Amino acid sequence: MSTGEWMILFKVGGPVVGKDFYGREETLETLYKDLVEQGKLGYVVYGPRRIGKTSLLEEFSNTVEKRGSATPVYFDVSSLHPFEIESFHDHLFLKCVEAFKPKREIRARLAEALKGSGDALASLLRSAEVSVGIKDYLQVKIGVKEKKASLQDLIKKSFGIAESLAKETDSRAILIFDEFQMVEDLEKNTIWAIRSIAQDWKNTSIIVCGSEVSLLEQMILPKTAPFFQLLKPCQLGPFDEATAIGMMQEKFTKAGLSFGKDELKEIFNITGGYPYYLQWLGDKIYDSEEKKVSKMVIEGALKAMLAEGDAIFRSSLERLSAGEKDVLIEIGLETEQLSEIAKKTEKPMPNIAKMVERLTEKSYVRKKAPGRYAMIDPMLKKWIAMVYGI
Numbered sequence: 021m022s023t024g025e026w027m028i029l030f031k032v033g034g035p036v037v038g039k040d041f042y043g044r045e046e047t048l049e050t051l052y053k054d055l056v057e058q059g060k061l062g063y064v065v066y067g068p069r070r071i072g073k074t075s076l077l078e079e080f081s082n083t084v085e086k087r088g089s090a091t092p093v094y095f096d097v098s099s100l101h102p103f104e105i106e107s108f109h110d111h112l113f114l115k116c117v118e119a120f121k122p123k124r125e126i127r128a129r130l131a132e133a134l135k136g137s138g139d140a141l142a143s144l145l146r147s148a149e150v151s152v153g154i155k156d157y158l159q160v161k162i163g164v165k166e167k168k169a170s171l172q173d174l175i176k177k178s179f180g181i182a183e184s185l186a187k188e189t190d191s192r193a194i195l196i197f198d199e200f201q202m203v204e205d206l207e208k209n210t211i212w213a214i215r216s217i218a219q220d221w222k223n224t225s226i227i228v229c230g231s232e233v234s235l236l237e238q239m240i241l242p243k244t245a246p247f248f249q250l251l252k253p254c255q256l257g258p259f260d261e262a263t264a265i266g267m268m269q270e271k272f273t274k275a276g277l278s279f280g281k282d283e284l285k286e287i288f289n290i291t292g293g294y295p296y297y298l299q300w301l302g303d304k305i306y307d308s309e310e311k312k313v314s315k316m317v318i319e320g321a322l323k324a325m326l327a328e329g330d331a332i333f334r335s336s337l338e339r340l341s342a343g344e345k346d347v348l349i350e351i352g353l354e355t356e357q358l359s360e361i362a363k364k365t366e367k368p369m370p371n372i373a374k375m376v377e378r379l380t381e382k383s384y385v386r387k388k389a390p391g392r393y394a395m396i397d398p399m400l401k402k403w404i405a406m407v408y409g410i
């Protein structure tokens with residue numbers, strides 16, 4: 021029984037910002053120092069699903085905006101409709117232009133021009149009020165339509181516009197891409213093109229972010245990766261104990277619930293400090309309508325949460341192959357030694373090793389010791405124990 025008031029207290033799903041945003045102070049400060057103050061080129065922010073990536077990016081973007089020291093341009097690639105490469109470039113271009121707050125009528129004419137109005141285009145290209153960078157993009161855009169220019173030419177302009185506007189205004193631009201791995205799906209060469217453009221930036225920094233950890237690791241870590249030694253990695257993980265407990269304490273207090281230290285610690289242990297699970301469990305505790313957060317209340321809330329999350333956990337498993345899923349279930353049930361998993365699943369060791377390698381790449385499991393693996397997500401592990409355990 022969630023009330024409107026409750027929604028303000030615990031937010032389950034969707035990004036959180038402002039007073040709803042907890043922790044991550046050091047990460048925010050590092051990004052700010054490096055990108056805004058020191059003008060470093062950029063970061064790859066990565067982490068598992070629902071760890072709080074979008075929240076961090078939006079909070080950072082708001083901070084930069086508020087301090088007025090640089091112009092942030094936030095772009096969630098997954099919000100693209102239609103999902104195709106030219107519209108990606110148009111959107112990026114428009115977002116950059118808008119971030120630098122152009123006059124309203126220029127903005128309207130730009131939108132018209134990009135929709136295909138030839139008149140709007142021509143008048144923009146003639147206008148003395150429109151900056152060179154903007155005209156540049158439009159010209160190439162016409163070129164692409166007339167097949168005189170290539171997509172690579174367009175990339176240079178869409179990724180160059182922020183730099184050009186920042187130079188014109190003697191300021192800095194921070195390009196922030198969420199779900200960046202989708203760009204790679206749109207057009208394989210885009211990432212390499214970005215690399216060669218970004219290398220020459222003086223006034224622009226870039227943050228790329230995504231949930232497919234392995235893909236992002238491929239973008240920076242290997243020597244042959246496009247962003248090798250160009251962007252710094254920033255891995256987002258769960259909250260530490262102090263942050264997790266601090267958040268729950270504050271929210272329980274606001275909700276008028278009483279609680280003890282042990283219970284808060286118990287909540288941290290159950291959720292592994294994952295902000296999403298902390299909020300969700302908190303929501304279920306409140307739903308129980310008990311005034312005191314006891315171990316029994318927590319236990320009941322956990323059961324309710326696992327039941328409610330059934331579809332989510334199930335879909336986590338459905339993203340795996342049948343073989344990977346079998347292996348993950350064994351690891352979830354704490355059969356952690358490779359040889360034992362092989363025995364239980366009746367599959368040869370080399371197969372098991374391959375599956376475990378893939379599960380590691382996909383951030384489902386991590387190596388604990390040689391030949392020994394453990395699940396990363398504490399709640400998925402609990403759900404597996406509930407559904408597949410005996």
Ligand SMILES: Nc1ncnc2c1ncn2[C@@H]1O[C@H](COP(=O)(O)OP(=O)(O)OP(=O)(O)O)[C@@H](O)[C@H]1O
Nearest residue numbers: 031033034042069070071072073074075295296299
């Ligand atoms: N800094 C934070 N403070 C409090 N709660 C948070 C924080 N970050 C994330 N959460 C919780 O986690 C949920 C998911 O956050 P968010 O959407 O930012 O994650 P994400 O990593 O972008 O997820 P996805 O992989 O789905 O894109 C939020 O709805 C909220 O419950």
Ligand SMILES: [Mg+2]
Nearest residue numbers: 073074075198
């Ligand atoms: Mg997100």
